[in-house]
Every structure is written in structure tokens, then in C-alpha cells.
Amino acid sequence: MNILLLGAPGSGKGTQGLILSRALGLPKFATGDLLRNAVAAGLPLGLQAKALMDAGHLVGDDLILGIVRDELDKQGAPEGVIFDGVVRTIPQAVGLAEMLAERGARVDKVIFLDVDDAEVVARIERRRELEGRRDDDPATVATRLRNYREQTAPVLDWYEGHGGVVRIAATGSIEAIAAEILRAVEEQ
Ligand code: ADP
Secondary structure, three states: OOEEEEEOOOOOHHHHHHHHHHHHOOOEEEHHHHHHHHHHOOOHHHHHHHHHHHHOOOOOHHHHHHHHHHHHHHHOOOOOOEEEOOOOOHHHHHHHHHHHHHOOOOOOEEEEEEOOHHHHHHHHHHHHHHHOOHHHOHHHHHHHHHHHHHHHHHHHHHHHOOOOOEEEEOOOOHHHHHHHHHHHHHOO
16 A cells, blocks of 8 residues: 655654554655755765755755655565655656556555644754754745645645545644554555
């Protein structure tokens, strides 16, 4: 089962994706993590992405779809994948659908983690104190939220027209949200 997590920065995709990946025994991949690894390793891909990421902008669709293709090839034929933050524009949604179709698969469930902006800003500020991520400073967070609203929010409508979206109110305890996601995933 291929599960796609959608939501604003700070909505909990990484945290919930990890819980889901362990609960279902499926690999998870996050384009944000793969890009940060490429930056840390000094790969050409990382050099291309770094300035955009640091400024809170999305990385280009071709670069992202290239990463996704490599990752799908690397993973062979797993029972499914948890995609965390992998689709942030409509061209990426179309591209992922095509790549999965080539492999006889599709996105089986789209989970949208719904959190309001004030909560997102507070969560990211806490994370900045703990982790010191460069793109977590307030001005960059504002840019990320704007880009999210302009480019990623329309992806929800696209999926509404291509199989539907499960909306989860993603405030409250991590465990309660995880339980709700698991229920939604197990419901066929
Ligand atoms: P968040 O979900 O909080 O934005 P991530 O760690 O998932 O954080 O992503 C960090 C950055 O990596 C994004 O701000 C963006 O620059 C880049 N990125 C990650 N995934 C994508 C994607 N699918 N399309 C474009 N850019 C991406």
C-alpha cells in the first residue's frame, strides 16, 4: 500500500510517517531528508537545492521527480512506501502517479494532516530551539507557509479528483493522531 502524507511544514508528516512506517513495516521516504543528506554529502544535487531550501522555496519539480525515480528504483518492489512531503506541486503529483503506474502501482491513500498556521509556527519555533534547522527561522517559515499555500494546497484538490483525501485534524497528542491515521489506513 502506497501512502502519501500531505500537510504544511510542521504539520507532523515526519513524526507520523515514522510511526506509520514502523506500524505497517513499510519503508518511508522524505524528499526533505534526502535533500538535506545530499547537501551534507556535498553532492551536486545538494548544491543545486541548498540555496532554495535555505530561503524557504520549493526545489524544482524535475530535480524532485529525479530523486523520487532513483528512490523507487533503489527500493525494488516493496509492498508499499510511505511518501512524506514528497509531493508539493501538481506536476509532482502527476509525475509520481506516472512513475507508480509504470510499476503497476498507485497512491492508495492520501492523508492530509490539518493544522492551523499559529500551531505550525509554534511547533517550528520549538523545533528550531532543539535542532537549529536553518530554514526554521521565522522569516523563512513565513516564506515556506506562503509557498505551501500557493503551490502545495492546490495538490489537495488534485487528489480529491484522483481517488480522494483523508483529512485528519492533526492537533492533540502524537499517539491519538497516529491512531486516527492508522484507522484511516486500515479502512478500505
Ligand atoms: P517541511 O515539510 O517542514 O517543509 P522538509 O524537511 O520536508 O520540511 O523539506 C525541507 C525543504 O526541502 C522544503 O522547504 C523544500 O525546499 C525542499 N523540498 C522537500 N520536498 C520537496 C518537494 N517535494 N518539492 C520541492 N521542494 C521540496
